[in-house]
Amino acid sequence: MIKAVFFDIDGTLVSFRTHEISRPVMDALYSLKEKGVKLFIASGRHFLIMDNLGGFPFDGYVCMNGSLIMDQGEIIYSHPMDKDDVAAVIDVAESGQIPCVLFAEKEIVINCQNELTDRVARMIRLPMPEPSSLEPFKSSPVCQFTIFMNGDVEAERLTPVLKHSVTTRWHPEFTDIVPENISKAEGVARIIARYGIGQDEVMAFGDGGNDVEMIEYAGIGVAMGNAAPDVRKHADYVTSSVDEDGVVAAFRHFGLL
Numbered sequence: 539m540i541k542a543v544f545f546d547i548d549g550t551l552v553s554f555r556t557h558e559i560s561r562p563v564m565d566a567l568y569s570l571k572e573k574g575v576k577l578f579i580a581s582g583r584h585f586l587i588m589d590n591l592g593g594f595p596f597d598g599y600v601c602m603n604g605s606l607i608m609d610q611g612e613i614i615y616s617h618p619m620d621k622d623d624v625a626a627v628i629d630v631a632e633s634g635q636i637p638c639v640l641f642a643e644k645e646i647v648i649n650c651q652n653e654l655t656d657r658v659a660r661m662i663r664l665p666m667p668e669p670s671s672l673e674p675f676k677s678s679p680v681c682q683f684t685i686f687m688n689g690d691v692e693a694e695r696l697t698p699v700l701k702h703s704v705t706t707r708w709h710p711e712f713t714d715i716v717p718e719n720i721s722k723a724e725g726v727a728r729i730i731a732r733y734g735i736g737q738d739e740v741m742a743f744g745d746g747g748n749d750v751e752m753i754e755y756a757g758i759g760v761a762m763g764n765a766a767p768d769v770r771k772h773a774d775y776v777t778s779s780v781d782e783d784g785v786v787a788a789f790r791h792f793g794l795l
Contacts, residue, residue, distance in 0.1 A: 540794060541739040542576040544600070544726050544752060545785070547583060548662050549708075549745040550762050552590050553780050557663040559592045562783045566795060567594055575794070578729060580604075580722040582706070582714050582748055584641045584682075590663055600725030602641055602682040603706055603716045603748055607725050615728055616643060618679035619717045620702035627683050627703075627715055628672045630695055637686040640672050642679060647672060654686055654711060683715040708746025722748065723755035741792070743777075743785060745769060760788045 545551045551559050559567075571577055580600035581588065585608060588599065598609035607615040631638035637655045640647045648655070649672045659666050687696065692705060692713055700715070707713040722744075730740060742749075742756035745765040750772050753759030761773035762784045770776045775791065777784035789795040 539739060540575060540741045540758065540792070541735045542578065542730055542733065542741075543570065544578045544580040544722075544740065544742040544756070546722075546744040546746065546749050546752075547579060547581045547588065547590065549764055549780055550743050550749075551579075551780070551785065554661055555781060557590055559590075559594065560783055563785050564592060564594065566786045566789055570789070570794060571595075576733060576735070578726075580725055580742070580744075580749075580752055582682075582684075582708065582746075584646060586644075586646060587664060589665070598729055600722055600729065603714055604720040604722050604725035605681040605716050606643065607728055609729060609732060613643075614732070615725075616679075616681065617717050617720050618643075618681055619683075619715070621677065623700055623703040623715075624678075624680045625676045626699040626701075627685065627696070628676055630699060631683075631685060632672060634695070636691075638672065639666075639684040640675055640680055641682040641684070642675065643681060647675065652686075658686070658709070658712065681716075684712055685715060686712045689713075706748040708748045714748065721751045723751035726752055726755060741788075741794075743788070745780070758792060760784075 576597045578598045579596050582603050585601045605617045637650050650669050702718050704718050705713045738757035740756045741758040742752045743760045744753050745762040753772050759773045761770040761776045763779035777788040
């Protein structure tokens with residue numbers, strides 16, 4: 539019996555085309571909530587920019603790929619990045635004028651913007667702050683970076699300087715940088731432990747590379763039809779796309795609706 543469901547946001551619950559949860563999906567969420575199923579978000583987004591969920595009362599949030607976890611409005615876990623890695627990422631971004639978004643626990647900063655950042659911001663309706671230097675944050679707790687570089691540049695300039703952090707990519711033109719040993723799957727595990735819910739009682743939905751561990755961890759891992767092949771191969775079930783209300787289709791397939 540499924541007692542908890544975890545959802546990625548962009549490309550899973552929320553369409554890149556409409557930037558909102560569709561009416562059929564919203565109705566399905568309320569139906570499950572009325573049945574007592576716990577519903578959670580598990581996203582690369584910071585809680586401060588989860589502004590596209592239509593006001594639905596989710597029970598909790600795995601934010602920034604697991605580096606910050608909230609349950610019933612309370613921060614129950616925070617894992618900042620290693621300070622040497624923070625300084626190294628800032629040096630790479632500032633020296634090369636590479637756009638980079640820094641996520642602190644209660645603050646979001648970007649060093650510079652360009653056509654790529656503007657396009658991504660439109661794609662996921664991401665509000666960008668006014669650019670400012672990242673240098674003051676070298677000695678501050680940082681939960682995550684999102685840096686705008688492709689895989690080749692990442693391998694050349696970023697990977698060699700990260701000692702206690704990892705990258706997780708769900709788009710070819712940017713990657714998230716998070717502390718090692720954290721993931722959406724770890725976030726799911728921490729939340730369900732609080733509720734006494736078993737791993738086999740969890741369903742998880744995702745479409746990106748940063749969802750793979752969560753999809754594998756869940757008792758039922760569901761990949762969206764719009765997910766890449768290397769994501770779909772890890773799923774127990776591949777549903778239809780986000781624009782075809784794939785979440786609803788999966789609920790019906792597994793008898794939750």
